[in-house]
Amino acid sequence: MNRLIRRLDGDERVDLLRAARESDVNPYFRVMESATGPVVRVEGTDKIMLGSNNYLGLADHPAIRRGAQDALDRFGGAVTGSRLLNGTMDLHLELEAEIADWHGTDGAIVFTTGYQTNLGTISAVAGKGDMIVVDAAAHASIRDGAVLSGATVRKFRHNDVADLDSVLSEPIEGGGAVLVIVDGLYSMEGDLAPLAEITAVCTRHRAALMIDEAHSLGIFGDRRTGAAELFGVADDTDIRMASLSKSPSSTGGFIAGSDDLLDSLRIHARAFLFTTSGVPAAVGASLAAVRLIRSEEGAQRADRALANASTLRTGLVEAGLDVGAESPVPDGGTATSPIIALHVGDEMEAIALWRSLFDRGIFTSAALHPAVPRTGAMLRLCVMASHTDDHLRSAVDVISQTVAEGAK
Numbered sequence: 001m002n003r004l005i006r007r008l009d010g011d012e013r014v015d016l017l018r019a020a021r022e023s024d025v026n027p028y029f030r031v032m033e034s035a036t037g038p039v040v041r042v043e044g045t046d047k048i049m050l051g052s053n054n055y056l057g058l059a060d061h062p063a064i065r066r067g068a069q070d071a072l073d074r075f076g077g078a079v080t081g082s083r084l085l086n087g088t089m090d091l092h093l094e095l096e097a098e099i100a101d102w103h104g105t106d107g108a109i110v111f112t113t114g115y116q117t118n119l120g121t122i123s124a125v126a127g128k129g130d131m132i133v134v135d136a137a138a139h140a141s142i143r144d145g146a147v148l149s150g151a152t153v154r155k156f157r158h159n160d161v162a163d164l165d166s167v168l169s170e171p172i173e174g175g176g177a178v179l180v181i182v183d184g185l186y187s188m189e190g191d192l193a194p195l196a197e198i199t200a201v202c203t204r205h206r207a208a209l210m211i212d213e214a215h216s217l218g219i220f221g222d223r224r225t226g227a228a229e230l231f232g233v234a235d236d237t238d239i240r241m242a243s244l245s246k247s248p249s250s251t252g253g254f255i256a257g258s259d260d261l262l263d264s265l266r267i268h269a270r271a272f273l274f275t276t277s278g279v280p281a282a283v284g285a286s287l288a289a290v291r292l293i294r295s296e297e298g299a300q301r302a303d304r305a306l307a308n309a310s311t312l313r314t315g316l317v318e319a320g321l322d323v324g325a326e327s328p329v330p331d332g333g334t335a336t337s338p339i340i341a342l343h344v345g346d347e348m349e350a351i352a353l354w355r356s357l358f359d360r361g362i363f364t365s366a367a368l369h370p371a372v373p374r375t376g377a378m379l380r381l382c383v384m385a386s387h388t389d390d391h392l393r394s395a396v397d398v399i400s401q402t403v404a405e406g407a408k
Helices: 012-022 062-075 090-103 114-125 140-149 161-169 195-204 259-268 280-293 296-318 347-359 389-407
Strands: 039-042 045-049 107-111 131-135 152-156 178-183 208-212 239-243 253-257 339-345 365-367 377-382
Touching (some): 090 107, 114 140, 114 239, 114 259, 131 161, 140 152, 152 161, 161 195, 195 208, 253 259, 296 339, 347 365, 347 377, 347 389
Parallel strands (some): 208 239
Antiparallel strands (some): 039 045, 107 253, 339 377, 365 377
């Protein structure tokens, strides 16, 4: 056996996966057997779904189904080519125009996946001699794109504006450009970035700012474009990114920005140029979802998602569970996001709790290292606008009782 294959044996993360699988407590790769909704059929049993990014409850919405079906009927299963060659459909142009109008930017560009959006954009706009500064809790796609760019990469402590200021105060060899990248809403803890303060620091140091709105799109801001709008800094954000696979309940990602930025990505973003275009059904679903999010129904669903998040969080807090703090917002108050982190700490305890809840009809997401620190294992709970009060009350009761039993 060669060295490459031999060294695959003994990986501690692989060993943990196998041990969890063999003992049937593995929280990953479970098999869904119905559409994603408040209740999902999972391996033969109905579960209240608290493990999906379907925040607005659109995954099974008739308008989104219709958008996907119309695109499938018109273009077939795939266009079998990159956007550069034969993969750009008029649906792409409609979607990009809709996104640009929604965000008030010169234009927008749609990638096949959210991961590729960050990978392609970051590696295209920054390079050797530049510096990229990322929040320590930034998504893996951000970190991977920063490494791929060849720029010097530095981190600052999560949501610590003073630490960001300190990092940006250090001199850059060669006088290259500086790009700061943060999430608008962080996918593990469910906390908002302090974007007003971050923007002010970037402006003072003449650093460009990119905000990943993957988890905040459709939820925050009067137009529901995300956290940058909520904090009033959208017009001061150089690169606005979001995913089409969370609230829009499809697949893909986009950048909204200036013509100079977008044309540069069309020429230099390898993750855009050298991958096959998204399947027509996904593009059609995305277009239908964006239009719905911009409607009055979209506003109502966003309000309902946040109300449901408050209901679930309040119930868990009253049961004495550690779900972290709410995020400060510009009006002086605090906000709960659709992502609620139930802190556990120990990885094996988190896996055991996940399995107990699974057996009792609650599907959650287990967040383990490297998604979180080694001692920061948690269960990630996500609400949907389509959850009912009964769903949420039942979830609170089951979770609190299960945690209490495990502590005895």
